[in-house]
Amino acid sequence: MRRVYAALFAAYGQQHWWPADSPFEVMVGAVLTQNTAWINVERALARLTESIALDPAEILALDPAVLAEVLRPVGYFNVKTRRLSVFCAYYLAAGGFAGLDARDTETLRRDLLAVQGIGPETADDMLLYAFERPIFVVDAYTRRLFARLGLIAGDEGYEQIRRALETALGPDVPLFKEYHALIVRHAKQACRTRPACPDCLLRENCPTAPVPSMTSSLVVSG
DSSP: OHHHHHHHHHHHOOOOOSOOSSHHHHHHHHHHTTTSOHHHHHHHHHHHHHHSOSOHHHHHHSOHHHHHHHTGGGSSHHHHHHHHHHHHHHHHHTTHHHHHHTSOHHHHHHHHHTSTTOOHHHHHHIIIIISOOOOOOOOHHHHHHHHHTTSSOSOSOHHHHHHHHHHHHOSOHHHHHHHHHHHHHHHHHTSOSSOOGGGOTTGGGOTTSOOOOOGGGOOOOO
16 A cells, blocks of 8 residues: 555655645535536635635525525535535534534544535545544545555445555555545546556556557467
């Protein structure tokens, strides 16, 4: 796991992820990025901050139809309007960032998962990037990359993969942040759904990469 990280970091460098000006912005982004590309989240956040301050009370004060229209770039905007509103109400009721940050990691994770519309990946995005907790975010890119490298089977449950990664790497918030960002970068550039293996910097140690043809170098004896 650490050799893969070192290779990715050497190739791509620091990713400066998650791009946000505040922990609350990270959390809003985590809700909005479900099933959409980050560029769409950036567009929606820009539209939102043109209208109001990025504040849970101001978001809740917006007419739901207006908020839905602002969030249109992220897709499923009516669903995400409801999810964001539910999360903002929960955030305020919990005492804001200070109230949530006072909870231990296990309790905070359990409480976040109890909020409607917050699944494991969204909760772990918040825990790692907003609350600086040593929780590894497992997304589709993580599963794809490590399965192709033979480091996991690929059909394990979310929690099994998360705990395996955290055990292998040890609790390290900066490492977890950078590793997740590097996996996303590499999965988009090379380890795609249809992999670009010739361009992959990990191909020599990837058991699923195609073996170069040796036809031209074969010598037939008889």
